[in-house]
Amino acid sequence: MTGPALVVIAGPTAVGKTQVAVALARRTPAEIVCADSRTLYRGLDIGTAKPSPADRAAVPHHLLDIATPDEIVTLAEYQRLATAAVAEIRARRRLPVLVGGAGLYIRAVVDRVAIPPVAPDWDLRGRLEAEERAVGPGTLHSRLRELDPVAASRVHPRNVRRIIRALEVHARTGIPISLLQRERGAARAPAPEDAGAVLMVALTLDREKLYARIDVRIERQIAQGLEEEVRALLRSGYARTLPALQGLGYAEMLAYLDGTISFAEAVRRFRRNTRRYAKRQLIWFRADPRYMWLDVQDDSADVVAARIYAMFAAQ
Numbered sequence: 001m002t003g004p005a006l007v008v009i010a011g012p013t014a015v016g017k018t019q020v021a022v023a024l025a026r027r028t029p030a031e032i033v034c035a036d037s038r039t040l041y042r043g044l045d046i047g048t049a050k051p052s053p054a055d056r057a058a059v060p061h062h063l064l065d066i067a068t069p070d071e072i073v074t075l076a077e078y079q080r081l082a083t084a085a086v087a088e089i090r091a092r093r094r095l096p097v098l099v100g101g102a103g104l105y106i107r108a109v110v111d112r113v114a115i116p117p118v119a120p121d122w123d124l125r126g127r128l129e130a131e132e133r134a135v136g137p138g139t140l141h142s143r144l145r146e147l148d149p150v151a152a153s154r155v156h157p158r159n160v161r162r163i164i165r166a167l168e169v170h171a172r173t174g175i176p177i178s179l180l181q182r183e184r185g186a187a188r189a190p191a192p193e194d195a196g197a198v199l200m201v202a203l204t205l206d207r208e209k210l211y212a213r214i215d216v217r218i219e220r221q222i223a224q225g226l227e228e229e230v231r232a233l234l235r236s237g238y239a240r241t242l243p244a245l246q247g248l249g250y251a252e253m254l255a256y257l258d259g260t261i262s263f264a265e266a267v268r269r270f271r272r273n274t275r276r277y278a279k280r281q282l283i284w285f286r287a288d289p290r291y292m293w294l295d296v297q298d299d300s301a302d303v304v305a306a307r308i309y310a311m312f313a314a315q
Contacts, residue, residue, distance in 0.1 A: 003028075003312045004199040006086060008098045008106055010035075010285055011203035012278035013248075014213040016296055016304070018051050020203065021099040023305035025059040028313075031089045033062045033082055035100025035109070038247045040078070041069045043236070046221050046229045047249035062089075069233060069244040076115040079108040103284035104162070110198055114180065118172045122243075128164045140167060148176035156280060201308055202291040204282070209298075214274050218249075222267065227253055248274050 007030075009021050021032050034040075038048040042065040051061055062085040067073050082098070086109065089096040098109055107113055132140050140163045145152035147170050155162045169177040205213070230253045234240060240254050249270055256266035285291055292311070296304050 003095065003197075005090060005197040006096050006098060006110070006199070007308070007312070008035075008110060008198065008200040008291075009203065009308070010099075010103065010106055010201070010291065011101060012205075012210060012281040013101050013274060014049075014217045014278070015203045015205050015210060016213075016301060017099050017101065017203060018049075018055065019301035020296075020304045020308070021097050022051070022055050022059050023301040024097060024308055026302075027305060027309045028095055029093070030095040030097050031060040031062065033085050033089070033096055033098045033109075034064055035082070035098050035102050035105040037073075037078075037102050037105060038244065039064050040066055040073045041071075041244045042067065043069055043229070043233055043238075044244060044247075044250070046224045046226045047247065047253075049217060049221065069238045069242055072120060072243065074115075074120070075104065075108055078105055079113075079115060082109045083112070101281050103281065103288075107288075110200070118169045120243075121168055121172065124168055124171060125164050128167060129160065132160055140164065143167065148178050150178035151176060154178070156283060158276075159280060198290075199308075199312055200288070200290045200292065201311070202285045202293050203296050203304065204293055205296050210278060211275055214278065215271060218267065218270055218274065221249060227256075227263075230254060230257060248277060 007024070009017050009024075011017050018032075021030075024030060025032070032051075034051075036048065038044055039050050040063060041048075044050075050064060055061075056064070063078070063081055066081070082105070086096040086098070098106060100106065108115065128140060138157050140160060141152060141155070141157040144155070144163050144166050148166060151166045152163075155166070157163075166177040169175070169180065173180070204210075226249055230245075230250060233245065234257070238245065240258075245251070245254065252261075252266040252270040252273065255261045255269075256263050261269070294304060294307060
């Protein structure tokens with residue numbers, strides 16, 4: 001099989017990654033491997049903006065709906081499943097396209113990052129989250145900087161989830177997570193005969209246009225029934241404290257259903273938090289020089305896909 005062993009299509013939320021990946025699959029035999037921590041769970045459809053049934057019928061998608069919301073799919077488990085999916089796609093002489101906005105999940109596959117074998121400690125995480133809220137933003141990042149300055153330099157002070165994970169690993173093992181996460185080689189593709197042949201593309205867009213797309217998506221999610229989706233999950237017996245239900249859209253809607261905020265405030269926070277998340281995604285991807293950036297502007301998915309295809313078709 002000529003060309004790259006793996007294509008990565010990354011970028012901030014709502015930039016159009018899924019549609020571009022589907023359009024790329026129309027040009028070359030490809031299958032999509034999803035790089036997202038929420039679309040793994042069944043029943044979380046509207047709030048995660050999963051690929052439509054039509055898209056899934058047109059192109060095989062891997063690692064969607066593989067667990068119930070009360071199950072925990074760790075990063076290590078995702079890495080194992082995604083790496084296996086990429087290898088299986090390659091074995092069928094098709095192109096695996098890793099698509100998503102979860103930078104850490106992408107790196108877990110592309111770089112084969114050594115993930116610390118430490119199971120989640122939900123009690124500890126809860127205590128750390130409560131401490132961050134009580135003492136103030138930056139509290140946990142300051143602690144991490146004292147324990148593991150290398151890890152602290154790699155994580156944004158507002159990325160509380162990753163900070164807590166680093167503190168959790170140190171608490172359980174006594175070893176800095178930066179030591180446990182030493183990479184097994186940079187940019188190595190899962191197929192050994194094509195090691196290094198990874199094309200990494202990040203989509204971007206003018207910030208105001210991106211924010212407008214985010215607003216349109218959220219309006220669509222509300223119209224499609226995000227509130228009812230959350231109610232249905234609760235009726236099915238899933239606890240509102242489950243990690244799977246703490247993502248964008250779900251956390252805000254749960255606060256509304258709890259009566260602590262109005263519906264309008266829930267939507268406002270959903271928009272605000274999604275914009276903040278998009279900023280963090282851009283910071284993450286820009287820190288990796290391997291990404292080739294494509295400004296999608298107002299181009300259609302087909303046009304953007306054609307530009308990506310041109311990057312490797314002549315090889």
